Amino acid sequence: MSVLVIADHDLGVLSPATARVVGAVAELGPIDLLVIGQNTDTVATDAARLAGIRKVLVVKGVSATDSDVSVIQSLATEHQYVVQSAGSVGKDRLPRLAAKLDLMPVTDVVKILGPNRFERPIYAGNALQTVTDDQPRHILTIRASAFRAAATGNNAPIEVIDISVVSAAKLIAAHRTESDTPDLATAQIVVGGGVALGSAENFHLIEALAKRLGAAIGATRAAVDAGYAPNDWQVGQTGKIIAPDLYIAIGISGALQHLAGIQGAKKIVAINTDPEAPLVKLADVALIGDLFEIIPQLMTELDKAGLKR
Incomplete structure (x- = not known):
């Protein structure tokens, strides 16, 4: 049984979720990795290094509109599994693919217990x-935070494929938040x-602490x-699902x-x-007190430890 994994990438960079x-x-079978979109040369090269990849398939010039599902549908017949991370793109894309294939998707998978x-x-x-x-055939979205990343060191072949599709949708604009955090x-x-x-x-306090630790920044829905x-930045049921080694929750009741x-x-530190x-x-670990006093003290100690950035 073969697996088609659809790569997540942005601005020419392969997402760690992939x-x-x-x-x-x-363990499900030989893996072909599909890269769709623009500026994919570096993405394909990085994807080819992932252990377990049999080959990388590249389809250029197709944006994340209805035409991407048509591309995946044309390749799905050659694979028993079609898989993508349960991020915003995967949550939008794979249910549409499942509808076209008349299949039920299995979403937000956190553990694979067997072939089915x-x-x-x-x-x-x-x-x-x-x-x-x-x-x-199985359509799966994977909660990436629940699994360890594949090793690197592979040198899988990269194959550019030409698939002609007609798109009924047009991407007008993309709006993003620029950030240098993980x-x-x-x-x-x-x-x-x-x-x-x-x-x-006051949220700049969170940003300053995260920068010192090389951490990502999260926030509650409120x-x-x-x-x-x-x-x-929203973390939660209607935001992003996270599984860090360390989560520092500041002013969050829960x-x-x-x-x-x-x-x-894995570990949670609460400041409240x-x-x-x-x-x-x-x-x-719980630190009970005023966050506006604790955070500056914590950053001072981090600076002493050589984590000033």
Whole structure:
């Protein structure tokens, strides 16, 4: 059985989520990796280095509109599995592909138990569901944060394929938040802030601490709704699901929606004035006090340790 993994990439850079997806499906069969879009030369070269890749397929000149699904559909007949990370693109793309193929997708997979048995979270992450998929072909979205990345060192061949498609949609504009911080969904360290910070200006404290630690920045939905942080920083059931080695939660009480997004965190440090907050009780380490006093003290200690940036 063969696997078609669709690469996630942006601005000519392969997303770390792709290596994690490749690692997740390594036992399912030979893997072909599909790269769709513009500026894909470096993406394809980096993808070819991932262990387990049989070959890299490159389709140029196709944007992330309805035509990308037509491309994938034309290649899906040669594979038993079509897989992508459960990011914003994968969540949009693979259900449309499944509809075209008259298949049921299995989404947000966090564990692969066998060729047709998969585990996924339900009820806001409070329970795990085992799905047995007896369909002839499997459409999967993988929660990348739940898996380790595939190793590198491979030298898979790169094959450029020519597929003619007619698109009914046109990309008018792309709006993005520029950032030099690690990708939130795959970062090893995440510093998150809540509505207790009080303003967008105070969120600079979170940014300063994250910069010292080389960490990604997260925020609660309440902080995002209040305008303190951009949407792509949101962590939780309706935001990004994270599984860092260390999560530092600052001024976050721990609403169920937010807890659903951080269940994979290995270690949690909570900074809060309320010792009874749900996230404080869940944390491995809790610092009880005013965040506006604790964070500057913490950064001073980090500077002494040589982590000033």
